[in-house]
Amino acid sequence: MLAKRIIACLDVRDGQVVKGVKFEGLRAAGDPAELARRYDVEGIDEVVILDVTATLEARQARAHTIQAVARELFLPLCVGGGIRNEGDAAAAIDAGADKVSLNSAALADPPLITRLAERYGSQAVVVAIDAKRDGDRWTAYTRSGSASTARDVVEWAREAAARGAGEILLTSMDRDGTKSGFDCPLTAAVSDAVAIPVIASGGAGEFAHFAEVFRAGRADAALAASIFHFNTHGVTDLKQFLHGQGIPVRL
Amino acid sequence: MSIALVDYGAGNLTSVRKALAAVGAEVYTPDGPADLTRARGVIVPGVGHFGSTRTLDQAWRHAILERLDHNRPLLGICVGLQWLFAGSTEAPDVPGFGVCQGMCDRLPDIEPATGARQKVPHVGWNTLALPRWSRLFAGVADGSHVYFTHSYAAPLARGTVATSTYGIEFTAAVEEGLVSGVQFHPEKSGQVGLQVLRNWLTGVT
Numbered sequence: 001m002l003a004k005r006i007i008a009c010l011d012v013r014d015g016q017v018v019k020g021v022k023f024e025g026l027r028a029a030g031d032p033a034e035l036a037r038r039y040d041v042e043g044i045d046e047v048v049i050l051d052v053t054a055t056l057e058a059r060q061a062r063a064h065t066i067q068a069v070a071r072e073l074f075l076p077l078c079v080g081g082g083i084r085n086e087g088d089a090a091a092a093i094d095a096g097a098d099k100v101s102l103n104s105a106a107l108a109d110p111p112l113i114t115r116l117a118e119r120y121g122s123q124a125v126v127v128a129i130d131a132k133r134d135g136d137r138w139t140a141y142t143r144s145g146s147a148s149t150a151r152d153v154v155e156w157a158r159e160a161a162a163r164g165a166g167e168i169l170l171t172s173m174d175r176d177g178t179k180s181g182f183d184c185p186l187t188a189a190v191s192d193a194v195a196i197p198v199i200a201s202g203g204a205g206e207f208a209h210f211a212e213v214f215r216a217g218r219a220d221a222a223l224a225a226s227i228f229h230f231n232t233h234g235v236t237d238l239k240q241f242l243h244g245q246g247i248p249v250r251l
Numbered sequence: 252m253s254i255a256l257v258d259y260g261a262g263n264l265t266s267v268r269k270a271l272a273a274v275g276a277e278v279y280t281p282d283g284p285a286d287l288t289r290a291r292g293v294i295v296p297g298v299g300h301f302g303s304t305r306t307l308d309q310a311w312r313h314a315i316l317e318r319l320d321h322n323r324p325l326l327g328i329c330v331g332l333q334w335l336f337a338g339s340t341e342a343p344d345v346p347g348f349g350v351c352q353g354m355c356d357r358l359p360d361i362e363p364a365t366g367a368r369q370k371v372p373h374v375g376w377n378t379l380a381l382p383r384w385s386r387l388f389a390g391v392a393d394g395s396h397v398y399f400t401h402s403y404a405a406p407l408a409r410g411t412v413a414t415s416t417y418g419i420e421f422t423a424a425v426e427e428g429l430v431s432g433v434q435f436h437p438e439k440s441g442q443v444g445l446q447v448l449r450n451w452l453t454g455v456t
Contacts, residue, residue: 001377001378001416002373002375002376002377002417003375003376003377003378003396004375005375005376040441045375045376070266070269071269074270074273074438074439074440074441074442074444074445075398075439075441076398076439093263093265094263094265096265096266096269098263098266098439120262120263120298120299121262121298121299121300122299122372123298123299123372123374123400124262124263124298166372166374166400167374195360195370195371196370196372196374197370197372197374197375220370220374220375221375250376250396
């Protein structure tokens with residue numbers, strides 16, 4: 001049976017893992033390669049590196065971080081943040097990423113999704129959507145959540161899938177860093193609209209939140225950062241909990 | 252122990268190369284079919300579309316067959332496993348290597364047992380069923396999880412040594428004499444995946 005995936009996110013700045021609350025007020029959490037090794041031992045299913053403040057000058061530093069994390073990790077590794085064009089994607093993939101995650105660049109240049117899918121396969125192209133509730137719908141935001149777009153999240157997810165995205169990484173900006181639970185209505189709306197896997201992100205605070213987003217949110221995978229980084233909850237314990245709840249996981 | 256990793260333009264080989272290095276294989280990328288003659292074993296990887304295997308033309312096929320004649324094993328990974336079959340409905344005009352019988356076909360959008368919609372591609376960690384002993388899965392427990400990412404799958408065949416189920420039961424691995432293949436990504440499947448690669452290498456002499 002296909003397992004629900006638990007994904008650890010490493011928000012990296014200047015080679016160090018940081019994690020913000022609602023994208024602001026970052027605090028240090030450690031060495032990315034060291035954290036990735038710990039998660040691997042604990043049974044994480046996948047690792048995402050998000051270079052939250054990536055700039056063009058930071059590309060080389062990013063490649064260094066990817067290499068360090070990828071060296072001993074034999075799990076899917078996704079890299080996002082500052083992937084603006086084919087050159088950035090190629091640099092990340094050459095450094096050891098299996099997937100690249102596009103956010104602002106995909107919104108600015110949707111055909112980029114198709115070009116990367118044709119070159120590396122759809123399984124290598126993740127479209128990340130930062131969603132903010134706006135009445136009874138959600139709007140997509142760009143540039144680490146600082147700029148609003150006019151795009152409806154569900155409609156944009158559908159377009160991204162049609163253009164060749166292999167997965168959607170869906171972050172609720174309203175919940176990110178709050179530890180108050182994933183946005184299940186948002187996740188379910190996107191998951192029902194597309195035939196590709198949806199990774200829920202933003203709001204994980206306790207084990208029950210994961211069970212909720214797999215059931216009510218119909219998520220295929222759930223991503224969290226700080227809940228794992230500060231050792232509040234181990235990946236192993238989370239998976240045992242989900243297994244006990246009858247949710248299929250890789251133990 | 253020189254292993255040829257055939258790069259026919261179907262995706263990125265960094266991860267496969269890294270995993271093979273981790274289990275002690277010495278890997279090279281052949282310039283062309285003629286460069287296979289020094290290979291102790293041959294790996295045909297692949298992601299994406301079956302049509303990309305069109306690049307594996309008669310010259311490549313002859314070179315791989317010549318290696319098999321010299322007892323040099325072949326391993327297909329993902330689309331590389333599908334290529335071992337007669338072909339795929341994904342690109343009906345492109346013939347497979349044809350060592351295994353049957354055509355690869357798209358995974359169902361509806362789960363036959365429940366009638367529920369299921370997502371295609373099949374992405375993530377799924378369990379293996381191991382119906383009989385094989386070299387590839389020596390020391391691997393029945394029910395182990397491995398990482399898949401694919402929309403098309405191979406039918407059950409005589410050489411099927413592992414299956415997985417996503418709506419339908421499909422071939423997760425074949426072993427037919429010197430020819431083996433895995434639908435999942437051993438390079439992305441943690442310790443289980445590394446064990447499968449190690450096991451395949453024990454057949455490379």
